[in-house]
Amino acid sequence: MTLPLAISTFAGAFIFPFLIRLLWGKFVEDWGPIGGWMAAGMIVGTTWCLNHGVGMMHQTGAAWIDMAFAAAAGLFAASCLGGDCLKKGTVDATFAIIGGILGGFILSTLA
Amino acid sequence: MTKCRNRELMDFLKNKKFINGGLHVLYSICDSAKNALNSLGGAQMKHVGTVLGSAIAGIFVMSVWGAFAGAYGIGGGWVAGLVIIGTMWHLNHYVGVHNNEGSWVDMALGIGVCGMARGMFENGIQAGVDSLPTLGIVIVGGIAGGIMAVQMEKVSAERQAEADKAA
Numbered sequence: 001m002t003l004p005l006a007i008s009t010f011a012g013a014f015i016f017p018f019l020i021r022l023l024w025g026k027f028v029e030d031w032g033p034i035g036g037w038m039a040a041g042m043i044v045g046t047t048w049c050l051n052h053g054v055g056m057m058h059q060t061g062a063a064w065i066d067m068a069f070a071a072a073a074g075l076f077a078a079s080c081l082g083g084d085c086l087k088k089g090t091v092d093a094t095f096a097i098i099g100g101i102l103g104g105f106i107l108s109t110l111a
Numbered sequence: 112m113t114k115c116r117n118r119e120l121m122d123f124l125k126n127k128k129f130i131n132g133g134l135h136v137l138y139s140i141c142d143s144a145k146n147a148l149n150s151l152g153g154a155q156m157k158h159v160g161t162v163l164g165s166a167i168a169g170i171f172v173m174s175v176w177g178a179f180a181g182a183y184g185i186g187g188g189w190v191a192g193l194v195i196i197g198t199m200w201h202l203n204h205y206v207g208v209h210n211n212e213g214s215w216v217d218m219a220l221g222i223g224v225c226g227m228a229r230g231m232f233e234n235g236i237q238a239g240v241d242s243l244p245t246l247g248i249v250i251v252g253g254i255a256g257g258i259m260a261v262q263m264e265k266v267s268a269e270r271q272a273e274a275d276k277a278a
Contacts, residue, residue, distance in 0.1 A: 001244040009245060013252025014259070020217075021260035033205055037197040045192030048176075053185040057249065061241025063230030065223070065249055068172070072220035073250040074257030079215035081261045088213025095158045096209070096216050099165025100224025106166070107173055107225065108232035 005058040012056030016047050016067050017074020157210045164208035165221020168199040173226045 001009075023043055027035035051057040051067040059065060076093070080086050172195055179191035203209035203218040227246070231239040 001248070006244075006248055009248045010252040010255075013249040014256035016256065017253050018256035018260045018263075021257060022263060033201065036200045036205055037193065040195075040197035040200055041189070041193035044196045045189040048188050048192045049185055053180070053188050058245060059242065060244045061230075062234045062238035063228075063242040064173070064226040065242050065245040066172070066226045067249070068217075068219035068226070069223035069246060069249045070253030070256065072217050072223055073253035074255075074260070075215050075217045075219070076257070077254040078257035078261045081258060082264075084215060085213035089211075089216055090213070091158075092161060092210050092212060092216040093220060095161035096165045096218070096221040097224050099162040100169050100221040101228045102162060103166035103169030103173070103221065103225035104228025104230075105232055107170055107229040110174070111233045 001058060001060050008056045009058045012047075012051040012067065013070035013074075016051065016070045017078065019043050019047060020071055021075060021078050160208040161210045161216075161221075164199075164203040165218060166225070168203060168218045169222045169225025171195045171199060172222045173229055 020039075020043055024035075024039045027039040027042075029035070031038060047067060057065070057067055076089060079089065176188065176191040176195055180188040183190070199218055204211070209216070209218050209221075227239060227242065230242070
């Protein structure tokens with residue numbers, strides 16, 4: 001991980017939760033559940049193209065670090081700043097991590 | 112033990128003691144499972160929902176998405192985002208299988224962990240250790256993005272408040 005690559009990785013990681021936080025709610029507010037589909041395509045699809053397609057997010061190891069980590073960290077931080085409860089969030093986060101590990105294990109059975 | 116409507120079938124099966132014994136075991140396992148799930152109740156079941164929703168989202172993202180991109184290039188990756196995240200968002204956050212009572216835990220957390228965990232299950236702990244520089248920068252960058260988004264929201268709110276005052 002050289003400094004230039006770190007800068008592009010940081011930028012890609014910055015952009016994803018920035019877009020989600022500011023746009024997703026508006027999409028759903030304006031278009032209802034269809035807004036969720038729009039957001040998935042426009043925000044996540046396009047940002048995937050940036051981070052993983054074009055490659056802004058530089059991988060250093062064999063274990064895949066998805067831009068999803070950026071979204072998770074950024075949205076959690078934004079939510080805490082906005083005044084939501086950290087303690088209950090940590091409980092939910094723990095179960096989400098367990099779910100992730102379960103999913104990762106199931107996928108590893110394919111290898 | 113549930114009542115069997117088909118008396119003839121049950122009489123036939125009862126004649127074979129081994130099958131009868133097996134059926135008893137099967138019924139009692141099903142009953143215990145049913146009682147266990149019922150006794151979990153709402154308090155814990157919502158957390159089971161989080162685990163399931165995260166796992167399912169992670170499984171789709173970390174397998175199908177790559178297959179789309181491999182088959183159809185970067186455009187396939189975009190379509191995969193639409194289809195997979197659209198569906199998973201509906202499951203986890205619109206319908207609400209993923210519990211969220213405090214600070215917002217996005218399904219993205221489970222998805223990210225799934226990708227990293229799969230790499231570690233397949234290639235060992237060292238694979239995860241090697242990926243820590245990326246993870247560190249991604250998390251710091253993400254937090255910066257989230258914080259700036261909140262600042263932008265504040266700017267918007269102030270602008271709105273001034274517009275309301277002027278009106």
